[in-house]
Amino acid sequence: MDRKKSLKTDxxxxxxxxxxxxxxxxxxxxNLCNKPVELDLISQLEKPYEEEFERNRRMVLESLxxxxxxxxxxxxxxxxEATSRLRKLLSIEPWPPIGEVIQAGVVPRLVEFLRKHESxxxxxxxxxxxxxxxxxxxxxxxxxxMNGAIPLFVQLLASASASVKEQALMALGNFAADSPSFRDxxxxxxxxxxxxxxxxxxxxxxxLRAATRTLSNLCRGLSDAQFAQVKGALPFIQPLLYLPNEExxxxxxxxxxxxxxxxxxxxxxxxLIEAGVCQRIIELIVHPSLAVSAPALITAANILSxxxxxxxxxxxxxxxxxxxxxxxxxxxxINHASIKAIACQAISNITVExxxxxxxxxxxxxxxxLIYLIRNGGFDIKREATTAIANATYRCSGDQxxxxxxxxxxxxxxxxxxxxxxxxxxxxxxxxxxILKVGEEDRQMRKLGVNPYAAMVEQCGALDIMAGMDIYExxxxxxxxxxxxxxxxxxxxxxxxxxxxxxxxxxxxxxxx
Numbered sequence: 001m002d003r004k005k006s007l008k009t010d011x012x013x014x015x016x017x018x019x020x021x022x023x024x025x026x027x028x029x030x031n032l033c034n035k036p037v038e039l040d041l042i043s044q045l046e047k048p049y050e051e052e053f054e055r056n057r058r059m060v061l062e063s064l065x066x067x068x069x070x071x072x073x074x075x076x077x078x079x080x081e082a083t084s085r086l087r088k089l090l091s092i093e094p095w096p097p098i099g100e101v102i103q104a105g106v107v108p109r110l111v112e113f114l115r116k117h118e119s120x121x122x123x124x125x126x127x128x129x130x131x132x133x134x135x136x137x138x139x140x141x142x143x144x145x146m147n148g149a150i151p152l153f154v155q156l157l158a159s160a161s162a163s164v165k166e167q168a169l170m171a172l173g174n175f176a177a178d179s180p181s182f183r184d185x186x187x188x189x190x191x192x193x194x195x196x197x198x199x200x201x202x203x204x205x206x207x208l209r210a211a212t213r214t215l216s217n218l219c220r221g222l223s224d225a226q227f228a229q230v231k232g233a234l235p236f237i238q239p240l241l242y243l244p245n246e247e248x249x250x251x252x253x254x255x256x257x258x259x260x261x262x263x264x265x266x267x268x269x270x271x272l273i274e275a276g277v278c279q280r281i282i283e284l285i286v287h288p289s290l291a292v293s294a295p296a297l298i299t300a301a302n303i304l305s306x307x308x309x310x311x312x313x314x315x316x317x318x319x320x321x322x323x324x325x326x327x328x329x330x331x332x333x334i335n336h337a338s339i340k341a342i343a344c345q346a347i348s349n350i351t352v353e354x355x356x357x358x359x360x361x362x363x364x365x366x367x368x369x370l371i372y373l374i375r376n377g378g379f380d381i382k383r384e385a386t387t388a389i390a391n392a393t394y395r396c397s398g399d400q401x402x403x404x405x406x407x408x409x410x411x412x413x414x415x416x417x418x419x420x421x422x423x424x425x426x427x428x429x430x431x432x433x434x435i436l437k438v439g440e441e442d443r444q445m446r447k448l449g450v451n452p453y454a455a456m457v458e459q460c461g462a463l464d465i466m467a468g469m470d471i472y473e474x475x476x477x478x479x480x481x482x483x484x485x486x487x488x489x490x491x492x493x494x495x496x497x498x499x500x501x502x503x504x505x506x507x508x509x510x511x512x513x
Contacts, residue, residue, distance in 0.1 A: 004349050005387075006262040006305035007298050007342065064089070064097075064104055071109045076119065083113060083125040090132035098136040102143050107133065111144070114152040120161040127156060127167035134174040141178055150175065150189050157194035162204045169195065169207065173214030180221055187218060187229055199236045205245065212240055212251040219258035230259065234275050241280040246289050253284060253295035262302045269306050278303065278317060285322035294339055297326065301346035308353045315350070315357060320364035323347055327369040337378050344373065344384035351392035358392050358400055367407050374412040383424050386416060390427040393434035401438040405453060410435060414460035422477040429466075429482045432457060436490050454490040463491065 067089070070082025086106065090096045101107075113126035130149055134141050149171070156168035172191055176183040195218075198211040215237070219230055233255070240252035260272050272278065284296035300319055304311050326343040329336070347366060350357050361367065373385040389409055393401065413428040439453030457463070466487055472479040 004305050004352055005345055006302045006349075007345070064100060068104050068106055071106050076122070079113070080119075080122050080125065083110065083122060083129060086110070087125050087129040087132065090129055096132060096136075098133050098140050101133065102140060107143055108147050111147045111149050111152065114149065114156065117159075120159065120164055123156065123159070124161060124163045124167060127153070127164055127171065131167050131171040131174065134171045138178055138182075141175060141182065144171075145175065145182065145185065150185055150191075154186075154189050154191045154194060157191070157198065162207050165198065166204075166206050166210045169198065169210035169214050173210065173217045176214060176217035177220075180223075183218060183220070184223075184226060187226055192218065192229060192233065196233060196236045199240065208243075209245065209247045209251075212248045212255070216251040216255040216258065219255045221258070221261075227259075231271070234259065234271065234277075238275055238277050238280075241277060241284065246292060249284065249287070250289070250291040250295070253281070253292055253299065256281070256299050257295045257302075260299065260302065262305060269303050269310055272299075272303065273310065273313060278314060282314065282317055282319045282322050285319075286325045290336065290339060293326070294342075297322075297339060297342050297346070301342055301349065304346050304349040308357065311350055311353055311357060315360050319346075320350075320360060320366065324364055324366055324369065327366065327373065337381060340373065340377065341380040341384045344370065344381060344388055348384060348388035348391050351388050352394065354395055355397050355400065358396055361392070362400065362403060367404060367409075371408050371412045374409075375415065379421070382416065382419075383421065386413070386424055386427045386431070389413065390431035390434075393431045396434070396438075398438050398441065401435055405435060405456070410453060410456045411460055414457060414462040414465075417462055417465045422472065422475065422479060425469075425472075426477055426479050426482065429479065429486065432462075433482065433486055436486065440490070451490055458491070463487070 063085075067082045067086050070078045071086065073079055073082070086101065090098060090101060107130070110126045110130050113122050114130075116122050116126075130144055133144050153168040153171050156164050159165050159168070172186050172195070176186045191214075195211055195214060198207055199215075203211070215233060219233070222230055237252050237255055237259075240248055243249065243252075256272070256277065260269065262269075278300075281296050281299050285293055285300060287293045287296065300314060300322075303314055304319070323343045323346055326339060347361060347370065350361055367389075370385045370388050373381050374389070377385060389404065389412075392404065396404065410432065413431050416424055416428050419425060435453050436451060436457070439451040442448065442453075443451045466483040469480050469483040472483075
């Protein structure tokens with residue numbers, strides 16, 4: 001079976017964001033539930049706030065017709081004031097009246113104002129208002145696009161006004177983030193090169209943030225044709241990885257994730273290595289912000305899913321130290337648990353290679369961390385940590401197997417044989433089987449009466465569990481066959497010394513043809 005695994009970049013990042021949202025929501029609810037006396041007070045305070053918000057919103061919407069008249073005026077000052085008011089109206093949170101503004105028919109007029117190069121102030125207000133519309137639904141974005149806004153926003157990237165450029169960048173980023181078709185429209189209108197020209201030390205902080213965010217959205221889920229356009233962005237991303245701004249770092253790392261997604265047909269890890277970004281990616285894995293460390297870790301994990309030469313390249317640059325930091329950090333939360341699972345998967349991509357790289361994992365004190373997580377981690381962490389240990393047993397030398405045993409891996413693997421996940425059970429059985437082979441070699445070489453590792457498995461109570469694995473006989477997992485083979489091979493040699501489950505071993509020992 002294929003033991004190397006890569007991450008679906010977009011899915012991994014989306015899951016992390018969704019889980020982070022869930023935990024924040026749950027923590028908020030926990031805080032409320034811990035203070036039952038205050039619930040009535042909170043609801044009393046929220047009710048008048050909501051009523052006041054709705055009352056103010058109705059008042060503002062009543063003035064929308066006046067704003068429409070102002071936008072339609074031929075007087076510059078009236079246009080500017082009305083556009084500014086529309087922009088503020090569209091900034092109302094949490095429910096901006098985007099639909100009402102579109103129905104009022106002002107979008108074509110706002111797009112027209114983007115051409116007013118003699119008035120950067122009006123351009124800025126119009127771009128800002130349209131950017132707020134572009135934060136809405138796909139249908140609402142489509143209205144802006146159909147009125148010809150994208151090529152005008154691209155032109156505005158050459159504006160002398162930093163505010164105008166920022167709004168244009170943000171709007172293009174919102175279009176690109178919505179769907180591949182909108183993203184392709186932005187690229188087809190030539191947005192990439194003027195965007196890349198903003199990624200320099202002379203740009204304002206806000207423009208740099210907006211440009212990096214938009215670039216990351218342009219790199220997501222590319223086809224071969226679009227990748228050919230965007231791959232030239234890599235030299236511009238590399239300097240961004242050294243900037244102190246967290247938002248820029250986050251989006252630069254996300255751009256690398258999207259550009260070099262191994263599930264895409266254009267994945268060229270050699271290009272990433274040659275660009276000289278790997279050392280910095282490894283350093284960013286330990287960044288205190290999960291928004292930065294997560295995409296950096298995903299990028300590294302996907303490189304490690306390639307061949308042993310590329311895996312060694314990252315090992316030589318200290319990736320194991322960064323992975324050790326992730327596994328042993330004490331930050332709580334669902335999102336951080338996801339990061340630990342990804343780190344375990346990255347390690348499993350190393351332990352599947354060869355004894356030299358497995359030894360590097362051992363020398364980095366990662367085995368003890370993996371075994372601790374097998375015993376104490378959440379489900380995803382247990383699954384990936386188990387895979388890392390099972391992968392290692394395929395390639396380990398005898399001494400390395402003995403080290404794994406000394407670290408407590410037999411007890412850890414036996415402890416998961418009762419779980420309901422068939423992949424995890426199979427990994428545990430395969431890992432134990434590979435360990436038992438070394439134990440048998442030791443028994444013969446040292447002329448022992450019993451396989452020492454078989455005795456340890458028996459002491460963990462695993463025989464009864466394996467004897468009951470006939471429930472998997474009808475599945476395609478192979479669990480039943482592995483369990484039967486192990487029971488035949490390692491516990492029928494000295495039947496007089498068996499302490500439990502031996503009758504069952506005999507009863508299930510006949511494999512069906």
